[in-house]
Amino acid sequence: MPDQLLFAMEVTLNGLMAGVLYALVALGFVLIFKASGIFNYAQGVMALFAAATLVGIMDGQVPFSHLINATLGTDLHHFGWHVPALLAILVTVVVMIVLAWLVQRLVMRHLVNQEPIILFMATIGLAYFLEGLSDLMWGSEIKTLDVGLPQGINETIDQITYDMFGYGFFIDNLDIVATVIAGILVIALMAFNQYTREGRALRAVADDHQAALSVGISLNFVWVLVWSLAGFVALVAGVMWGAKSGVQFSLSLIALKALPVLMLGGFTSIPGAIVGGLIIGVGEKLFEFLLGPALGGATENWFAYVLALVFLVFRPQGLFGEKIIERV
Amino acid sequence: MIYREAGDFSSTYVEDSQTFPIKFDRYRYYLVLAVAFLVVPFVINDYWANAILLPFLIYAIAAIGLNILTGYCGQVSLGTGGFMAVGAYACYKLMTAFPDVNIFFHVILSGLITAGVGVLFGLPSLRIKGFYLAVATLAAQFFLVWLFNRVPWFYNYSASGQISAPERTLFGIEVTGPNTEAWATYLFCLVFLTGSAIIARNLTRGTLGRTWMAIRDMDIAAEIIGVNPLRAKLTAFAISSFFVGISGALFFAVYLGAVEVGEAFGIQKSFLVLFMVIIGGLGSIFGSFAGAAFLVLLPVVLKVVGADMLGWPTDIVAHLQLLIVGGLIITFLILEPHGLAQLWRVAKEKLRLWPFPH
Numbered sequence: 001m002p003d004q005l006l007f008a009m010e011v012t013l014n015g016l017m018a019g020v021l022y023a024l025v026a027l028g029f030v031l032i033f034k035a036s037g038i039f040n041y042a043q044g045v046m047a048l049f050a051a052a053t054l055v056g057i058m059d060g061q062v063p064f065s066h067l068i069n070a071t072l073g074t075d076l077h078h079f080g081w082h083v084p085a086l087l088a089i090l091v092t093v094v095v096m097i098v099l100a101w102l103v104q105r106l107v108m109r110h111l112v113n114q115e116p117i118i119l120f121m122a123t124i125g126l127a128y129f130l131e132g133l134s135d136l137m138w139g140s141e142i143k144t145l146d147v148g149l150p151q152g153i154n155e156t157i158d159q160i161t162y163d164m165f166g167y168g169f170f171i172d173n174l175d176i177v178a179t180v181i182a183g184i185l186v187i188a189l190m191a192f193n194q195y196t197r198e199g200r201a202l203r204a205v206a207d208d209h210q211a212a213l214s215v216g217i218s219l220n221f222v223w224v225l226v227w228s229l230a231g232f233v234a235l236v237a238g239v240m241w242g243a244k245s246g247v248q249f250s251l252s253l254i255a256l257k258a259l260p261v262l263m264l265g266g267f268t269s270i271p272g273a274i275v276g277g278l279i280i281g282v283g284e285k286l287f288e289f290l291l292g293p294a295l296g297g298a299t300e301n302w303f304a305y306v307l308a309l310v311f312l313v314f315r316p317q318g319l320f321g322e323k324i325i326e327r328v
Numbered sequence: 329m330i331y332r333e334a335g336d337f338s339s340t341y342v343e344d345s346q347t348f349p350i351k352f353d354r355y356r357y358y359l360v361l362a363v364a365f366l367v368v369p370f371v372i373n374d375y376w377a378n379a380i381l382l383p384f385l386i387y388a389i390a391a392i393g394l395n396i397l398t399g400y401c402g403q404v405s406l407g408t409g410g411f412m413a414v415g416a417y418a419c420y421k422l423m424t425a426f427p428d429v430n431i432f433f434h435v436i437l438s439g440l441i442t443a444g445v446g447v448l449f450g451l452p453s454l455r456i457k458g459f460y461l462a463v464a465t466l467a468a469q470f471f472l473v474w475l476f477n478r479v480p481w482f483y484n485y486s487a488s489g490q491i492s493a494p495e496r497t498l499f500g501i502e503v504t505g506p507n508t509e510a511w512a513t514y515l516f517c518l519v520f521l522t523g524s525a526i527i528a529r530n531l532t533r534g535t536l537g538r539t540w541m542a543i544r545d546m547d548i549a550a551e552i553i554g555v556n557p558l559r560a561k562l563t564a565f566a567i568s569s570f571f572v573g574i575s576g577a578l579f580f581a582v583y584l585g586a587v588e589v590g591e592a593f594g595i596q597k598s599f600l601v602l603f604m605v606i607i608g609g610l611g612s613i614f615g616s617f618a619g620a621a622f623l624v625l626l627p628v629v630l631k632v633v634g635a636d637m638l639g640w641p642t643d644i645v646a647h648l649q650l651l652i653v654g655g656l657i658i659t660f661l662i663l664e665p666h667g668l669a670q671l672w673r674v675a676k677e678k679l680r681l682w683p684f685p686h
Contacts, residue, residue, distance in 0.1 A: 116459070117458065121657065122657070125655070131654070132647045132650030132652070136648065299474070312455070316455055
C-alpha cells in the first residue's frame with residue numbers, strides 16, 4: 001500500500017478519536033438544549049471548572065488561596081493531603097450538582113420565557129463568571145491532571161498494523177479510553193432518557209413545557225437535573241481533555257469547537273452530536289493532512305466552522321435535527 | 329421641570345424632524361460636542377488618551393456598528409473581531425501601497441472594504457438565523473484571523489508577521505506612527521466617532537432603520553408586509569461592517585500602531601464588543617457609547633482600586649475582572665435587558681415629571 005494512503009488512514013483514525021472528544025462536549029450542549037431550549041455556551045468553561053476543581057481537590061489546594069493571601073497577608077497553599085482520584089471525582093460531581101442548582105436558582109429561573117438569544121448571552125456571561133471563579137479558586141497556571149488513565153502509544157495496534165502494512169499506526173491509549181468512556185456515557189444517557197422516570201420527565205419537558213407542568217412535572221427539578229447532567233458530562237470531558245493536554249484556558253475553547261459539531265448534527269439529537277463530532281474530527285484532520293501544507297497550515301482553526309457554515313446553507317436544521325417549522 | 333417638551337414649538341418640518349426634538353436634549357448634545365472638541369484636546373495627556381479616551385472612542389464606533397446589526401436588525405454576530413481585523417489589514421495595505429493618499433481616506437476605504445467582506449459573510453443569514461447564524465459568523469472570525477496570519481501578502485512579507493503603521497500626517501500633524509501627540513490622535517478618532525454616530529442615528533430613524541427593526545421583530549411577518557429581507561439583512565451587514573472596519577483601522581493605525589492579528593482581533597474582541605452592546609443597550613446608539621465607556625472604564629477602575637490601592641497582584645485583579653464582567657452581564661440581562669440606555673430613558677422620564685410626579 002502506498003505511504004500516503006497509510007498516513008491518511010492513520011490521520012482518519014486519529015480524527016475519529018478527536019471527534020469522539022468533540023462529541024463528548026457537544027453532548028452536554030444537547031442535553032441542556034433539549035430540556036430547556038438554552039444554548040449553553042458555558043459548557044466548555046464548565047469542563048475547565050470541573051477539571052480544575054478535580055485537580056485542586058486531589059492536590060488538597062486551598063480554594064481562593066491567592067485572594068486570601070492577598071487580603072489577609074497569610075501564606076496558604078495546600079491542606080497537605082492528597083485525595084485519591086475516585087473520591088475526588090465524587091466530590092467534584094457534588095460540586096457540579098451544587099453549581100447546577102445555583103445556576104438554576106440564581107440565573108435561569110429569572111430568565112424563563114426570555115428570547116433564546118438572551119439566554120444564550122446569559123450563558124456567555126456565565127462562562128466569563130465561571131472562568132474568573134475557576135482562576136480565583138484554583139489559580140490560572142497550567143495544571144497536570146492524572147487520574148490514572150493509561151497514556152502513550154498503544155503498542156498492540158502499533159504491532160498489528162506494522163505486521164499488516166509494514167507501518168505502525170500511532171494511536172494514543174488515552175484516546176482509546178476516551179472513546180470507550182464516551183461510548184458508555186452515550187449509551188447510559190440514552191438509556192436514562194428512554195427508560196427511567198426522570199428521563200421521561202425530561203423528554204416531556206423538552207416536548208412542551210406547559211403540558212409537562214400541567215401533568216405535575218416539576219420544571220425546576222428537571223432543569224437542575226439537566227444542568228447537573230451537563231455538569232457531569234463536562235467533568236468527563238474535562239478529565240479527558242485535561243489528561244490529554246493539561247488543565248488550562250484553552251480547554252474552554254473546545255466549547256467553540258463543539259458548536260459546529262452541533263450544527264452538523266442538529267441541536268436536538270444525541271446521535272447527531274456523536275456523528276457530527278466524528279465528521280468534524282475526521283474532516284479537519286484529513287483536510288489539514290491533504291490541503292494544510294498547500295494553504296499554510298493550522299487550517300484546524302477554521303475548517304469546522306466553514307464546513308458547518310456551508311452545510312447549514314443547504315440543510316438549516318442539521319443532519320438529524322427536527323425540521324424547523326415557522327409560523328407567524 | 330427642566331426636561332420637557334411643553335412650550336417647544338416647531339414651525340417647520342425641518343425643526344420637527346430633527347435628531348433631538350426636545351430643547352434640553354439638543355443643548356446637552358451641543359454641550360457634549362463642545363466639551364469633546366474644544367475642552368478635552370487642551371487638557372488631555374498621554375495616559376488619559378491611551379488608557380481611556382482612545383479605546384473608548386474606537387470601541388464606541390465598533391459598538392455602534394455591532395448594534396446596527398444585532399440591536400436593530402437582530403442578527404447576532406460573533407465575528408466582530410474578524411471584521412475589525414479586515415479593517416486594520418485593509419488600512420495597512422492601503423497605507424503602504426498608496427503613501428501619498430491622505431490617511432483619512434484610507435480609513436474610510438478600509439471601512440468600505442470591510443463592508444464588502446461583511447456582505448459576503450452575511451449571505452448565509454438569508455438561510456439561517458438565531459444562534460445558527462452566530463456560529464456561522466464564528467466561521468468569519470476564525471477564518472479571517474487565520475487568513476491574515478498565514479498569507480504573507482497581507483503583512484507585506486514582514487519577518488515578524490506583525491503589521492505596524494507607518495507615519496502619516498493630516499494637515500501636517502502626525503496622527504499615526506510613534507511620534508504622535510495625544511490631542512491629535514484623540515481628535516482624529518473623535519471626528520470618526522461623531523460622523524459614525526450621526527450617520528447611524530439618522531439611518532436608524534429612517535426607512536432603512538425601520539426595515540431592520542421589522543426584520544428583527546419578526547422576519548416572516550416583515551416579509552409579508554413587503555420588507556425585502558435580502559436587502560434589509562445585507563444592508564445591515566454592510567453598514568455594520570463599515571463601522572466595525574473603521575474602528576479596526578483606527579484601532580490598528582492610531583491606537584496600537586503595531587498589531588499581531590490573533591492577539592488584537594481574536595474571539596475575545598468579538599465578545600467584548602458584544603458585551604458593550606448588551607450592557608449599553610441593544611437597539612440604542614446612546615447605549616453603544618454607554619456600553620463602550622463602561623467596559624473601557626471597568627478594568628481601569630478595577631486596576632486602580634485592586635492593584636494600586638489594595639495592593640493585590642495583577643493576575644488576581646484580572647481574574648476578578650472576568651468574574652465581575654460575567655456577573656454584570658447576567659445581572660443586566662435579568663434586571664434590565666435593555667441595558668444602560670434604558671436606565672437613561674427612565675431617568676429622563678423621571679426628570680420630565682419632576683417635581684410633580686403625578
